[in-house]
């Protein structure tokens with residue numbers, strides 16, 4: 102039996118594949134390589150290049166392999182892009198989920214761990230955010246993920262497909278050995294941009310908005326180390342395979358850092374001065390997203406070990422400084 106990792110060539114999915122293989126699990130990856138990299142896929146994983154919206158391609162994978170469960174990372178995931186290309190997000194994310202659940206049902210595969218997001222909550226009055234806080238997304242990306250959760254709920258009722266939806270906050274860091282890490286083109290995430298600036302690949306970091314109602318006027322996010330996040334996926338898979346009920350968990354560090362604080366910490370970790378420019382607010386950005394992950398700790402026994410901000414930035418720095426051009430030669 103194998104675990105099917107959809108989006109296993111991407112930043113987070115590739116870390117999941119490495120960890121599963123480390124734990125001697127048989128892994129099958131499907132990815133269309135739109136934002137992922139073939140080089141990020143562990144050589145011991147069986148790779149199918151394909152798009153999950155292509156039903157025939159997906160059926161082919163399920164026909165060829167004995168799939169026990171699915172980790173579903175494959176999605177479009179940029180908040181700002183979703184504000185200008187909403188249909189892309191509903192097509193790739195929501196339609197992709199519809200095809201996937203239909204094929205899982207056809208092949209009687211009953212377990213899925215899904216990459217959801219803090220963006221499902223939108224602007225929450227409750228901080229830290231727990232799972233019972235109402236979801237009111239402020240961008241199409243978050244809306245698409247909320248819809249995907251709803252679709253899973255109805256497919257559980259109709260077909261008995263069990264799910265764990267993991268609402269990640271901001272994922273960062275990399276495997277300590279510098280072999281895999283974050284490489285998007287163009288890169289739009291804060292920590293990689295800050296580190297590329299430290300490396301001299303960029304002149305400055307633009308701070309998107311300094312007039313938010315926060316301690317220093319810049320947006321606050323909760324950063325979680327990718328290695329800790331993957332451990333939660335392994336626990337979620339075990340939870341489902343043990344026959345537990347479908348549910349939702351937040352995954353974050355429970356600490357909020359402003360954009361300015363991230364830049365200051367990166368200056369300390371890298372020992373480099375990082376130039377900044379003040380810019381306008383970015384479309385769709387909520388001011389504050391900080392998690393309560395108590396439920397994942399209580400029910401899954403999740404214990405994040407690396408999610409302090411210095412370690413997250415340090416591990417990302419190892420990846421970026423060893424691979425200044427990412428996966429490109």
Ligand SMILES: NC(=O)c1ccc[n+]([C@@H]2O[C@H](COP(=O)([O-])OP(=O)(O)OC[C@H]3O[C@@H](n4cnc5c(N)ncnc54)[C@H](O)[C@@H]3O)[C@@H](O)[C@H]2O)c1
Nearest residue numbers: 108110111112113133134135136137152153175176178272
């Ligand atoms: N990075 C974060 O901070 C963050 C936070 C919350 C949630 N998430 C979610 O985690 C998941 C992974 O994020 P990431 O940062 O690794 O993104 P990523 O873009 O690096 O990885 C996504 C992978 O999925 C593939 N893919 C996309 N659409 C596909 C399709 N239709 N068929 C096949 N493959 C497809 C891409 O080629 C890529 O390899 C996404 O679902 C994202 O929404 C990420």
Ligand SMILES: O=c1ccn([C@@H]2O[C@H](COP(=O)(O)OP(=O)(O)O[C@H]3O[C@H](CO)[C@H](O)[C@H](O)[C@H]3O)[C@@H](O)[C@H]2O)c(=O)[nH]1
Nearest residue numbers: 178180218219220270271289290291307308309320360383
């Ligand atoms: O050059 C930059 C890049 C980002 N930011 C700011 O830094 C913060 C973090 O931005 P990221 O782009 O790194 O991450 P997002 O919070 O927009 O989104 C990330 O986390 C979300 C959940 O919190 C989603 O799930 C999403 O997939 C994932 O990309 C935001 O306030 C953003 O405005 C800047 O000021 N300058």
